[in-house]
Amino acid sequence: MPTHTTVPIAAGRLALEHQTVLGLPPVEFVHLAADLGCRYIAAVLVGNPVNPHGYEPFSLRDDAALRHRTIAAMREREVSISLAEGFVVRPGGDVRGYAADLDVMAGLGAAVINTVTMDPDLGRSHDEFGTLAEMAGERGMQTTIEFAPSLTIGDLDSALAAVRHVARPDFRLLIDTMHLVRSGHTPADLAAVDPTLIAYAQLSDNTIRQRGTVYREDSIDRMVPGEGELPLRDILAVLPPDIVIGLEVPMLSAAQAGEPTEERARRCVQAARDLLTATGAVDQAPRTER
Structure with missing residues (x-):
């Protein structure tokens, strides 16, 4: 039976996200x-297709025994799911098809689900967001838009x-630091947003200009926070002090x-703690209501 280092769970705000661990089983x-x-993880139901370490494929959707082991591990280690990913609005799709996946994530104790849209029909995307947020809310989860x-x-x-279109208090913003800057926004733009509309943030670093030939290349090959060109201290300074990072x-x-994976993750966690300490925001505990 493996042993694990015991680290006191501080009143910290950090979550380790599934993309950071590139396919590591739950x-x-x-x-x-x-x-x-870290008190939190951001999870997906099925293993990441980008899997350079060759981890065993998994499916929390289909494997009830794995769900039970994951819940037991979270209880043992005092870790919970801060964000559930994978709820994409697609052309011609229907988010009501996510009902079973939402049930699984709710059963795992996820606090928030995240959504994005790849449907070029903006009006339809807005309506799908509203339906998805309603479904998540019925299961006790909030929804963020990235x-x-x-x-x-x-x-x-x-x-x-x-x-504004969805107009639900449980449908709010997710701020990804790379996407924020790459879309042309500044920390001042973020500071002008009503902080009650921001529910979650994702922290990474990168160059300001796109390096890869397509955006996805940069998205899966980012930099340790503080090692790139993004104004992370200024962004962290204006984010709400009680959200998960x-x-x-x-x-x-x-x-x-x-x-x-452990070494990459350790470098990222330490860098994030250093940045949060520099902004004076590290001791704020996130909101716990769902």
């Missing part, structure tokens, strides 16, 4: 987060328009070069 993911002193230059909702203003730092090149 029970091992929970233990890694706890070993690094924007990125590669998506239909490509910037902060468009995301705010979606929030998820470390979404997939570093595909480092993984392919042989750096273990």
Whole structure:
């Protein structure tokens, strides 16, 4: 039976995100987060297709025994799911098809689900967001909308328009630091947003200009917070002090070069703690209501 380092769970705000661990199965993911002193993980139901370490495929959707082991590990290590990913609005799709997945995530104790849209029909996307938020709310979960230059909702203003359209207090913004800056926004733009509309943030670093030939190349090969060009201290300084900060730092090149998942994650966690300490925001505990 493996042993794990015991790290006191501080009143910290950090979540380790599934993209950071690139396919690590959920029970091992929970233990890694706890070993690094993180209270939260952001999870998906099925293993990441980008899997440079060759981890065993998994499906929390189909494997009830795995769900039970994951819940047991979370209880043992005092870790919970801060964000559930994978709820995408697609052209011609119907978000009501996510009912079973929402049930699974609610059963795992997820607090928030995240959504994006790849449907170019903006009006239809807005309506689908409303349906999804209602379904999540019926299961005790909040919903966030994420924007990125590669998506239909490509910037902060468009995301705010979606929030206004849905008009539910449990449908709010997710701020990804890379997407925020790459979509042309500044920390001052973020500071102008009503903080009650911001529910979650994802922290990573990168160059300001796109490096890859397509946006996805940069999205799966980011930099440790503080090692790139993004104004992270200024962004963190204006985010609400009581939201979870998820470390979404997939570093595909480092993984392919042989750096273990634990070492990459440890570097990211320490860098994030240093940045939060520099902003004076590290001791604020996130909101716990759902």
